[in-house]
Amino acid sequence: MLAFLIPGAGHLYQGRTVKGIIYCVSILGLFFWGQKMGEGMVVYGDVTLSPPRIGPLSYVAQLGVGGFSLPAAFQNKRAKEASNHSVRRLTAPFTAPFAGTLNPPEGTEPSQLVGTVRLDPAEGQFGPEVKGTFDGTLDGKPVKLELGGPRFELDRPIKAGSGRKLECGLLDGAGEGSNLRGRAIIGTVPRSLLNSYGVTPDPAQIQDLNDSLGKTYELALVFTWIAGLLNFLAIWDCVNGPAYGFGDEHTVAAETKSRAVAGAGPPPPAGTKEEPIRPEIAPVQKTPV
């Protein structure tokens, strides 16, 4: 069970430290490297979204890694709960690090924003709004922007990917002399690991990943599949021992043979204590002087 939940843990528990470390480092290394290459959207429980022709086999292979792929089965259910929806109205103050762009007027390049957003719920002329500030840098220069208005959307809390999309309008007159009417900041705030690990990505997210990563995304899948399949070997070894024996078979066979020749009978059953074999010492003969 331990060998399934954490690759190598079963061997470590059995005292087979070197093998435990080999399994742990090799299998988990491959698995998490694959996860990193696929931006954390490689292992997911909704098998209908797996690549065509592969179907549910993708998750079955990844399941071999046990404790690190099992959450995907539960995260899928959490993500489908009715309460998991995008936020258009804030009910409590919201502060988070932000990275994204200031959406530009037509025909110009977007400016890069990095900083912190602080938003509070507010009551506008036509209903609930948000009001707040962005503190950070705009293309490397310090800037403070006034945020607000009805244009606000925060992505679902539970979703694949470490970034949670945030879009918020800018208040007129904010900034440094630029016309900000109709403009907004668009970017991401961090999503916790608990709310992103193993969650099934949207088809659009998978499409984006394939576009941006290309072959790397498929390699990431292959890494996680192989890691899962390798752990089946490790589990087998943990339960039944190594396929070609423990390496001491020659010694046991030789001992059995020597006992048979000496007429000492078969060796004692496993687990019983036995006197160590000592070379017989010939008695010293006293020679008369």
Add this chain to the structure above:
Amino acid sequence: MFDSLLLAQANVTWYMVPLAMAISLVYSASRYELPEYILQRAFRLFLQIVGFMCVAFAILWVLTYGL
């Protein structure tokens, strides 16, 4: 063509090395118990895998020569 093919695939091809290392280590560890045996056999298996991939690459290169 050989150079351009290698360069184009360089990033992806290098992933083969750690992948082969991990597979060799885990496979050998599941066959043997003694660490020195495991490392010896893993090294041999790693060389076999890389050698096989090189042969496959060479065959594909020859087959696509001039295309």
